Amino acid sequence: MSSATPARGTRSGPDHVIHDRIILAATEHFRLYGFEKTTVSDLANAIGYSKAYIYKFFDSKQAIGEVICVNCLEKITEAVDRSVRAGKSSSDQIRRMFRALVDANATLFSDDRKLYDIAAVAARDRWPAVDAFEEHLRRTLAQILKEGRESGEFERKTPLDETVAATFLVMLPYANPLLSQHSLDHAKDAALQLASLILRSLTP
Amino acid sequence: MSSATPARGTRSGPDHVIHDRIILAATEHFRLYGFEKTTVSDLANAIGYSKAYIYKFFDSKQAIGEVICVNCLEKITEAVDRSVRAGKSSSDQIRRMFRALVDANATLFSDDRKLYDIAAVAARDRWPAVDAFEEHLRRTLAQILKEGRESGEFERKTPLDETVAATFLVMLPYANPLLSQHSLDHAKDAALQLASLILRSLTP
Numbered sequence: 001m002s003s004a005t006p007a008r009g010t011r012s013g014p015d016h017v018i019h020d021r022i023i024l025a026a027t028e029h030f031r032l033y034g035f036e037k038t039t040v041s042d043l044a045n046a047i048g049y050s051k052a053y054i055y056k057f058f059d060s061k062q063a064i065g066e067v068i069c070v071n072c073l074e075k076i077t078e079a080v081d082r083s084v085r086a087g088k089s090s091s092d093q094i095r096r097m098f099r100a101l102v103d104a105n106a107t108l109f110s111d112d113r114k115l116y117d118i119a120a121v122a123a124r125d126r127w128p129a130v131d132a133f134e135e136h137l138r139r140t141l142a143q144i145l146k147e148g149r150e151s152g153e154f155e156r157k158t159p160l161d162e163t164v165a166a167t168f169l170v171m172l173p174y175a176n177p178l179l180s181q182h183s184l185d186h187a188k189d190a191a192l193q194l195a196s197l198i199l200r201s202l203t204p
Numbered sequence: 205m206s207s208a209t210p211a212r213g214t215r216s217g218p219d220h221v222i223h224d225r226i227i228l229a230a231t232e233h234f235r236l237y238g239f240e241k242t243t244v245s246d247l248a249n250a251i252g253y254s255k256a257y258i259y260k261f262f263d264s265k266q267a268i269g270e271v272i273c274v275n276c277l278e279k280i281t282e283a284v285d286r287s288v289r290a291g292k293s294s295s296d297q298i299r300r301m302f303r304a305l306v307d308a309n310a311t312l313f314s315d316d317r318k319l320y321d322i323a324a325v326a327a328r329d330r331w332p333a334v335d336a337f338e339e340h341l342r343r344t345l346a347q348i349l350k351e352g353r354e355s356g357e358f359e360r361k362t363p364l365d366e367t368v369a370a371t372f373l374v375m376l377p378y379a380n381p382l383l384s385q386h387s388l389d390h391a392k393d394a395a396l397q398l399a400s401l402i403l404r405s406l407t408p
Contacts, residue, residue, distance in 0.1 A: 165397055198401075
């Protein structure tokens with residue numbers, strides 16, 4: 001497969017290089033023209049490959065969007081993980097997690113509105129990337145809550161699963177791009193108030 | 205004004221009767237064909253009035269939608285109020301309020317999908333009806349929290365305003381039709397889990 005040759009255009013190289021080149025070009029194209037209105041033909045024209053050649057690497061436009069979406073959502077989870085690691089206590093980690101989610105969503109929305117829209121489509125249509133993203137957040141949250149219980153910072157009467165599920169539900173509207181676009185104007189205040197409410201609910 | 209005569213069609217009557225007749229016919233029309241795709245001309249044809257005559261009563265399609273939306277949202281607030289009044293304690297009222305919101309949104313969504321869509325447009329474009337709806341819910345919630353503090357059922361350390369604001373933020377994604385359409389599949393479980401989380405946060 002690494003000997004695949006572009007049917008059109010002058011660029012070639014190993015598969016993973018072509019793959020990355022398509023993703024890079026598609027990201028730029030979607031960033032300018034949006035995801036929903038672009039066809040694979042538009043993309044092929046813009047990149048200078050044939051449509052057939054792009055289909056050698058990706059089954060569909062969604063498959064390209066999925067990779068871009070994974071990249072976007074990874075930026076958010078990296079920002080969240082970095083912020084949580086810097087937390088001085090489990091309570092501080094809860095506050096930081098909420099704040100980092102809100103900040104990362106706001107940044108993506110303001111800096112890369114068209115890419116944000118891909119993430120919103122992904123959330124609406126439940127692409128696997130979104131499930132993986134939410135699962136990562138849920139695991140991060142579960143770890144914080146577990147450690148907070150072990151250190152005596154949080155109450156232990158409520159089953160851990162229930163606490164994780166309910167706390168995650170409070171965060172979700174600010175984590176999921178489909179929902180968060182409707183709360184961007186009050187998201188920073190909301191993150192503060194909701195983190196405090198969560199911490200009150202976790203009092204031993 | 206009560207002597208206004210339809211420019212077309214045979215029906216007439218006092219202004220408030222014509223007004224209600226337009227709303228009733230528009231509700232039926234929107235229920236079948238949706239709000240966003242219908243024009244005032246379509247509506248005029250369906251009702252048998254001239255467009256100009258409809259404009260004597262309503263400034264715009266949105267003005268008609270507003271009245272229908274107020275009717276829809278009033279059904280929700282009535283259901284919530286009825287359920288809250290039947291509560292046996294402040295905690296019970298919190299649970300009931302959450303549950304009634306979720307049930308009423310789900311009913312509107314399944315029974316009257318097209319009317320639900322008007323409410324979603326109203327929420328997206330922040331029609332006054334939605335502000336009034338949310339304000340009513342906020343006041344209902346404030347009353348429950350205040351009484352719960354007075355009876356010693358809820359903690360009093362946190363400023364009441366903050367508790368009301370944060371608790372309302374937890375409910376909002378299940379109250380606002382724009383947001384709630386994305387959480388209908390898990391809304392009943394969410395209402396239970398979130399009400400319990402809220403009650404843990406209110407423990408004295």
